[in-house]
Amino acid sequence: MQHVAISRNPRAHIWEKVARAAVSPSAWKRSLGRARNSLQITRFEEHIRQHDLPVPRNAHLHMVEHHRAHMASAFFVSPFEEAAVVSVDGFGDYSSAMWGVGTGNTFRVLGSVSFPHSLGLFYTAFTQFLGFPKYGDEYKMMGLAAYGKPHAFRQAVSNVVTTSGDRIRLNLDYFTHHTQGVDMSWDGGEPVIGTVYSTRMVDTFGTARVPHSEILPHHADLAAAVQSVLEDNYFGFLNYVQRRTGQKKVCLAGGVALNCAANGKLFEKTGYTDVYVQGAAHDAGTSLGAALYVQHQVLKLKRSAVMDHAYLGPEYSDERIEAVLRNSGVTFCGMRRDEVVGTTAQELADGKIVGWFQGRMEFGPRALGNRSILADPRRADMKDVLNRRIKYREPFRPFCPSILAEAVGDFFEISYPSPFMVQAYRIKPEQTERIPAVTHADGTGRLQTVTKEANPLYWQLIHRFGEITGVPVLLNTSFNENEPIVNEPAEAIECFLRTQMDTLVIGSYLVRKEDNSGVRAQRSALTELAQ
Numbered sequence: 001m002q003h004v005a006i007s008r009n010p011r012a013h014i015w016e017k018v019a020r021a022a023v024s025p026s027a028w029k030r031s032l033g034r035a036r037n038s039l040q041i042t043r044f045e046e047h048i049r050q051h052d053l054p055v056p057r058n059a060h061l062h063m064v065e066h067h068r069a070h071m072a073s074a075f076f077v078s079p080f081e082e083a084a085v086v087s088v089d090g091f092g093d094y095s096s097a098m099w100g101v102g103t104g105n106t107f108r109v110l111g112s113v114s115f116p117h118s119l120g121l122f123y124t125a126f127t128q129f130l131g132f133p134k135y136g137d138e139y140k141m142m143g144l145a146a147y148g149k150p151h152a153f154r155q156a157v158s159n160v161v162t163t164s165g166d167r168i169r170l171n172l173d174y175f176t177h178h179t180q181g182v183d184m185s186w187d188g189g190e191p192v193i194g195t196v197y198s199t200r201m202v203d204t205f206g207t208a209r210v211p212h213s214e215i216l217p218h219h220a221d222l223a224a225a226v227q228s229v230l231e232d233n234y235f236g237f238l239n240y241v242q243r244r245t246g247q248k249k250v251c252l253a254g255g256v257a258l259n260c261a262a263n264g265k266l267f268e269k270t271g272y273t274d275v276y277v278q279g280a281a282h283d284a285g286t287s288l289g290a291a292l293y294v295q296h297q298v299l300k301l302k303r304s305a306v307m308d309h310a311y312l313g314p315e316y317s318d319e320r321i322e323a324v325l326r327n328s329g330v331t332f333c334g335m336r337r338d339e340v341v342g343t344t345a346q347e348l349a350d351g352k353i354v355g356w357f358q359g360r361m362e363f364g365p366r367a368l369g370n371r372s373i374l375a376d377p378r379r380a381d382m383k384d385v386l387n388r389r390i391k392y393r394e395p396f397r398p399f400c401p402s403i404l405a406e407a408v409g410d411f412f413e414i415s416y417p418s419p420f421m422v423q424a425y426r427i428k429p430e431q432t433e434r435i436p437a438v439t440h441a442d443g444t445g446r447l448q449t450v451t452k453e454a455n456p457l458y459w460q461l462i463h464r465f466g467e468i469t470g471v472p473v474l475l476n477t478s479f480n481e482n483e484p485i486v487n488e489p490a491e492a493i494e495c496f497l498r499t500q501m502d503t504l505v506i507g508s509y510l511v512r513k514e515d516n517s518g519v520r521a522q523r524s525a526l527t528e529l530a531q
């Protein structure tokens with residue numbers, strides 16, 4: 001290991017930061033969380049030396065600006081030799097968006113949007129206002145938007161953000177981040193962000209919704225208006241980049257690039273004919289991007305691989321899985337590998353909810369068929385069943401379909417590949433009754449297209465389910481309850497026993513809940529005793 005890359009560079013835009021601090025020093029004094037984080041990054045070399053981390057003493061440390069890492073994470077693993085490259089999120093290293101053109105093993109930055117203006121922060125502010133305060137809750141507002149009508153609030157929301165060319169501009173009267181800073185901390189490893197909207201938001205849109213309180217129709221209408229305005233500005237920005245670069249292909253990264261509702265309309269609303277959205281388009285993907293930036297942009301090495309799947313995490317042998325199963329005390333049976341697909345497909349066709357733990361864990365925010373809970377999409381009540389028995393999620397949040405890549409055009413109005421579940425396409429009207437459990441309120445589905453090359457076992461499972469039922473689609477949600485997605489076999493077994501899943505298929509082994517009621521009862525008693 002000769003090079004170590006970090007996807008932050010606190011020294012980027014330093015003079016702009018100095019000028020901002022001179023105008024409004026209180027804003028930066030209150031941003032203590034970000035300041036501490038930046039200080040840790042600048043002292044990273046000292047940190048790894050002090051803690052004796054496995055990095056050679058002669059390794060070269062590279063601090064890669066946040067949005068350059070985002071851009072690298074998308075372009076350098078895309079299938080495109082040349083493309084427009086766009087990153088849009090909240091903020092990172094004083095910027096909220098960056099765009100340019102990638103060619104071969106390099107890209108040129110041609111423009112950016114700087115603090116205090118941000119399309120991502122616009123979306124975050126309304127996410128908080130609608131009672132979803134947790135960092136990363138934007139997907140909840142996106143799901144709620146499908147249940148509302150945008151016209152009631154659209155004009156008022158349009159006054160909060162505008163885009164002309166690549167100039168995204170917030171109406172700063174609605175925000176506090178530029179005058180008071182943003183309280184943000186990483187204590188415990190999870191980012192926590194303070195409120196970013198001002199009292200002007202309340203004056204214009206009424207009382208903010210209290211978290212966990214009832215969701216009323218006007219909340220859904222406001223969410224729909226915010227989604228509509230986001231799309232107008234996002235597509236306006238992307239179209240400007242398309243005109244300036246002349247490119248028909250685009251690579252997208254940054255948190256806004258995870259807005260699958262917008263991504264699903266990209267071909268309709270922009271001049272692009274091909275798109276690549278890096279599966280971990282949010283900040284976690286900048287770890288990959290920083291390394292790719294150094295490899296190609298700095299060291300000038302040739303590109304070597306296309307990231308057409310996200311199965312990059314740990315995997316566990318059948319021997320390891322069997323040992324964990326025996327240690328857990330559950331009743332299980334082994335299967336030949338050629339039996340795994342047929343048995344699981346029949347369980348699903350019989351209406352069972354199946355925990356599916358296979359191969360390498362996915363990299364990124366989506367379960368893509370290796371750490372998944374699977375169910376029959378043909379059952380109209382399956383969404384409610386999953387929420388009642390396992391997920392306990394808000395009822396407006398959809399579950400998603402995994403579909404054979406070759407069958408996409410039969411069910412969806414767009415057949416363009418979406419391997420990372422980051423695009424929502426409209427389901428053909430005649431097919432919505434066949435897959436009601438994965439059809440959202442607006443008639444779309446956030447699909448994962450599955451190829452035999454990328455995930456042979458999962459493809460075989462969906463194919464076999466299609467042979468049995470006539471529908472080559474599975475409902476796919478992450479293998480967890482409310483905790484982070486399971487990774488190790490023991491975590492999968494614990495989640496299976498704790499929840500009301502019917503079946504666990506883990507490696508070459510089958511575990512049925514009906515055979516393990518005693519184990520579950522014993523564990524519940526131990527948990528109560530411990531409390």
